[in-house]
Amino acid sequence: MKIIKFGGSSLTDAISYHRVKDILLREKEDKVLVLSAMQGITKKLQKAIRTALKDEDEVECIIKEITKKHQIVATQAIRDTEILSDILERIEKKMKRLERLLYGINYTEEVTAKSRDMILSFGERLSVHIMEGIFRAEGIKSRAMEADEIGIITDGEFGNATADLKHTRKNLKKTIGQELDRGVIPVVTGFFGQSKDGYTTLFGFGGSDYTAGIIAYSLDSNVVEVWKDVDGFMSADPKLVSQAHFIDRLSYAEAAELAYFGAKILHPRIVQPLEPKGIPIVIKNAYNPDRTGTVIEKEGYQREDVIKSVAYTRDIGVIKIEGVGVGCKPGVLSFMASTVSEHGINIKSVITAQTSINFIVDMEDLEECYKLLRKKHSSAVEEVVKMEDEALIGIVGEGMSVTRGLAARVFSAIAEEHVNVDMISYGASKVAFYLIVKGKYIERAVKAIHKEFFKV
Structure with missing residues (x-):
């Protein structure tokens, strides 16, 4: 089984969502798809929080802007009018809930950690439903699954939560496992989980990678594929060093350190749930899917001149x-x-x-x-x-x-x-x-x- 994760840089418009679908359909084995928010949406949600604090009249404009973006992508991408109608209705319901949360901030003149995490999770919640609609319109069984509904349990720390792997594993074996048994492609929200008290808690920005790792651990996956807009890790940032070369293999520790030091390809926390089981990570390029990407494994190797x-x-x-x-x-x-x-x-x-x-x-x-x-x-x-x-x-x-x-x-x-x-x-x-x-x-x-x- 594969856990396949796509980030916002691969989710920009209707064409890119179809590219994700095409990549998924190349895989014959069981798979779970983990999605981030559409590119730029989380930043818009951050702006929405700041704006709602200051100006009630701007809330409606923000809601219209985010709604329109998702409606356009859904309308262009979902090629079945009945399914499209269902997905547009779901988008509308979620946006109404988001609107109430933003007005609540305006009325109370306060942003709590709890309300911030809930609001910032909406990008992923919208994204997975569009993807489900695309699959269904192609006659492929699929189901959007939001992390707090399927049992990704966290320690309750707002903004930087950690998964409770023991309880999450038990939950996902049931919730995701039964969908896989039915031949359904689960499309799961990245970026957040749910505390034991029932509150949405974020894994930190870039945390959808961590979600993929959590699911891989819980379902005993044989690999996690993280799809980006690059081939993988490089010996340096090619924007600074034009002669930088591609790295074909790294250890967990090396990848985690590079991510920590600023290489934006991978979130360093993805390693935590994967390491106990030695599940490898492969970085893949959504715009060049046949390219062999960087493979990240538990054990590494020493380069002759050490530095990678x-x-x-x-x-x-x-x-x-x-x-x-x-x-x-x-x-x-x-x-x-x-x-x-x-x-x-x-x-x-x-x-x-x-x-x-x-x-x-x-x-x-x-x-x-x-x-x-x-x-x-x-x-x-x-x-x-x-x-x-x-x-x-x-x-x-x-x-x-x-x-x-x-x-x-x-x-x-x-x-x-x-x-x-x-x-x-x-x-x-x-x-x-x-x-x-x-x-x-x-x-x-x-x-x-x-x-x-x-x-x-």
Whole structure:
């Protein structure tokens, strides 16, 4: 059995939905399709939340815009008038519910974590019903299945939930399993699940990959295919390094680190449910389906020159917490980290020294994190500094922890380009280390490191 997942970049219009259908029908074995929202819809829903808080009159415009987009795609894609009528009715019902939620935000002048997660789940809820309609219009048995209706159970953390694999497995064996037994193609919403209390909880942005992993674990799938608009992982971002080459195979750990460091191809959490059973992941290109994509497996291999890829992200900021002895005084780090996490901010990494604690956070969280720590900090803290113009470079490859001289080669390569390293973290992972440089130097640094290890 295959679990096949398509993201928003592959779901843009009626043609792309039919492309998904055609790819599914190439597969003769049992399969479950996991879908993200149509491209751009989750961002529109985020905007809808912000707008609803400020302007009641704009709610109707937002609803009309999102409704029209889905109606157009459904009308163009579903080639049976009776089935189309059914799907359009479902879209209308869901949009009415979304409208009530947005007006509720306007009336209460408040967005709760619970309401945010529910609203942001609507893109996936709409997407799967359009796909069901396309299959049915072609005479193919299919059923749209929303995660909170079929028993994908979570720990209840809004915005960044984790699946309860034991209970979810039991539920999906029944709900999805019986559809497969009937020869039906289940089309399942990605991105969210349901808490034990019955609330919709998101897996975080990009979390549809995680959903595919959860289903694969629950149904003992033999592979997960993640379909994108690229062939797979590369040795560097080809937008920066034109000579970057395709990577045919990675380990779970390597793929997870590359995703964490900014390679947007895969969500790092997909590995968690797959690792216990060693279920492989294959990255496939929806626009070139015959191309062999990157295969990601439990066990990796060591490249002769160790490094397989250089990833980067500009989407980070650094908070420096300074003071004599802050790095060794008991309780300072835990107090500051708790202060941040209580407000839903994820700390990507921590680098400590005797006189400084450094939190690396997403750029969107930087300002709030800075304000929180300036307002509420330990007496040992003398100053809290915000660093905005920073970029993170991740260097990834099996064998890194047992190969001498890699860091020295990296430093020498970027030093020749007159790039200074602001911070480094080495040893936390067996397959990766990262460094932070000024954002304006990112292109020079990535190119220099790639040239050192790949000679191009």
